[in-house]
Amino acid sequence: MSYIFNFGVPGFMDALSPEQQKLVEDAGSIRRYSHKQHLQSRGDQDQAFSIIKAGSVCFGKTDSSGKFIALATLEAGQCYGEFTVFAGLPRTHDGFTVGETVISHISKARFDRLLLDHPDLAGAIIRVQTLRLHQALEWIDDLRRYPLKYRLGKYLLFILASADGPRIAITQSDLADLMGVSRVAVSGVLADYRARGFLRPVYGGLEILDSEGLRKWLRSFLTLDPLVAH
């Protein structure tokens, strides 16, 4: 899984040359975490740029009523903490590990120095942040324009593209958190997809049976969406 607004957009590390990658990786200090360990809370003032070396991290926000909405689950190779380092913001999301996780942390001070010493990093950063902003605005349009019935299908195709088989390992509850809707709503859409022969729910995941059929069906609704056009 990845930034759910961020499919098709390279992570920071991918946007860097091998030499730049080494520079950034060497600047960090390694820490290990167990499953479901708390990493940060929205509002925390610590500032650091972090690279996930193994495992994954789920980010989201919980309001006072206890409702959690996930923004993304980042996996090994991806980074977070850009907001604190690039814009000086406090932590914008709650974060916790999913599975045994290893993370390399770079303090803001150290990252700032890295950027001063290697101004060529700026180009990659601008490009990636701009692509992410673009994806975020596309997502906002999707949210306001299309019902869950179509958004979920689009999302599943994205997940499938980065999966290595027709099986997607995600519970309907987690899927609901990521789409920002109730589990019942997800369950209903999946039942509809099953009836159409697009997929088959299995315990703890989904098996996509006809991704091309799903894509074709979506294309007739999500008319201005090149991502589904593929």
Place this chain on the structure above:
Amino acid sequence: MSYIFNFGVPGFMDALSPEQQKLVEDAGSIRRYSHKQHLQSRGDQDQAFSIIKAGSVCFGKTDSSGKFIALATLEAGQCYGEFTVFAGLPRTHDGFTVGETVISHISKARFDRLLLDHPDLAGAIIRVQTLRLHQALEWIDDLRRYPLKYRLGKYLLFILASADGPRIAITQSDLADLMGVSRVAVSGVLADYRARGFLRPVYGGLEILDSEGLRKWLRSFLTLDPLVAH
């Protein structure tokens, strides 16, 4: 009005030093437009960075069914075209002028050279793009978490903050386009706000009567929102 996801975030020009502003402004060529003149369509391949010198520009997307959803209306002093210049993307939105408008255009080639000659511009760009991304993610959370009843109030407070009086000049239809909902829904929420004494609809706009009352009322629902906390 401004980027509706972007309140509190400086525009590019605001983030630059006076010398940098002059550099960027001097690089552009001026063009004049009449009211409701088409500027660009989603998918256009031309690449340029543009600064609105007078008037304003409305950006949004229209799908094949004809449904238009606005992203933002930018006013004098604000810029657009970052996606084409910073990330090489085609135009992401349809754009048209609102009122007599004057725009300064800088070609991508010229902007690239500007950035090469003045690498100190990169810091401001990174910061602004990161802040915008942050605002976009906050907006996404709002969309998924809160009903229109609360989102609209939050938006009105933002508009009010950059207005010079209690009167906001925007029709309910335009408000609906900006919120991505139907005019009827906006009308209903405004009727509710009127009943609560927060505002009074006037022809072609709104008159805010009790912004502090509205803020207080919102605060009890939008619990994790510092913007309303103010």
Place this chain on the structure above:
DNA sequence: TCTTGAATGTAAATAACTTTACAATTGGAT
């Protein structure tokens, strides 16, 4: 002053989604 297009207010039927609830199924642990 009168006309006219734009904007507003409101109602009714429908669609999308939520919350709550409960039964059935699954897979791992003892």
Place this chain on the structure above:
DNA sequence: ATCCAATTGTAAAGTTATTTACATTCAAGA
């Protein structure tokens, strides 16, 4: 082999927003 917690399927009632429709109000121009 059995238990148990997690997951899934589904139903019902309520909320939010949509679409369509129509009457009313407003402001600007003839």
